[in-house]
Amino acid sequence: MTNLLNNPQEIWQCQPVEGVKMSAEALRQRSGKFEKRIRRRNVREYVASLLAAVCFGYFLVTTHAVLFRIAYVLFIVGLGWVVYQLHRKGSARSMPAAMGTSTCLQFFRAELERQRDVVKNVWPWYLAPLVPGFVILTAAYMRALPFPAGLASAVWLDGVVAVLFFLVWKMNRRAARRLQRIIDELYAGENSQ
Amino acid sequence: MIPVAAPTQDELYQDAARTYGAPLERLARAYEADPDIRGDLLQDIHVALWRSFEGFDGRCSTRTWIYRVAHNVGASHIMRQRRTRSEALVGLEELENLPDATTGPQAADRSQALDRLLDLIQRLKPLDRHVILSYLEGLDAASIGEITGLSPGNVATKIHRIKAVLARQFQQGGPDHD
Secondary structure, eight states: OHHHHTOHHHHHHTSOOOOOOOOHHHHHHHHHHHHHHHHHHHHHHHHHHHHHHHHHHHHHHHOOOHHHHHHHHHHHHHHHHHHHHHHHHTSSOOOOGGGTTSOHHHHHHHHHHHHHHHHHOOIIIIIGGGHHHHHHHHHHHHHHSOTTHHHHHHHHHHHHHHHHHHHHHHHHHHHHHHHHHHHHHHHHHHHOO | OOOOOOOOHHHHHHHHHHHHHHHHHHHHHHHOOSHHHHHHHHHHHHHHHHHHGGGOOSSSOHHHHHHHHHHHHHHHHHHHHHTTOOOOOBOHHHHHHSOGGGOOSOOSSHHHHHHHHHHHHTTBOHHHHHHHHHHHTTOOHHHHHHHHOOOHHHHHHHHHHHHHHHHHHHHSSSGGGO
């Protein structure tokens, strides 16, 4: 018995299996379900952004101050750009076609590099598009409220936004560095032999 | 001479499922511990395999193709799950150098031994997991290199480490050593 248990390959290959089989029909159905799952994920992203856009749209139609209205329009446009970028960068991707042609190393590295590129620099596509809206909103508060209340509101608003942006940037940078470490390890491992 | 028609996508898949059904199930078990999620993963592997055969051009063997697809689906699964689960994965080098956290009394029966083996595999990073699984399935170093894309020397080093870890895991302690 001891000899048997000392042979991991034998233990591994002789483990009981259920004999799962899928018919051609089941495969097509499952494949369709997979695409649906991806579509649902995309729809969730769109709905979340749409809700935010509806909020800004509500503010847009209920306020009469021009600067505030410009700020809300800029927020809506900025959100639209962020959603488009999220979709383009593939937060919810369909099953990659090259699974059989790529070796595990190529596939794994490509996936890591894709993820790293998404989080590496969130400024141009995730944070910057919202900045014009905040700038105009700041100006709108300063203009709408008497001194020093206007200035205090602007400082408070910009302070909170600046901290939030910094945290988002920092977290993404950290994630990018972690991914880069794994990618470097893969390159080092590949070249070490 | 009558020309032989190339097998269709469905035929290629059916043949692959018949020949490699059991290894694919074992592979899914190594990538997911939860039986419900594992069922989904196994179905995803089958679907990915079926879809991949649409672009199969015979440039590598069917076996290499099947294992690549299955491992790549498994790696994607790990990356997705890692966003929701916090446990850290380790490389073979780290596993080899870890103190006796992974070892203990020798497994009393086959089921315990298999559980221990699965526990060890599920702690590994994707690429090392590919190598150990291929080794356990009995593939040679050249085939493992073709599937994973690692150099023969790198595969040999990893297999050497795998053997050392498995030996420590399965031969240390236990009733026979008391």
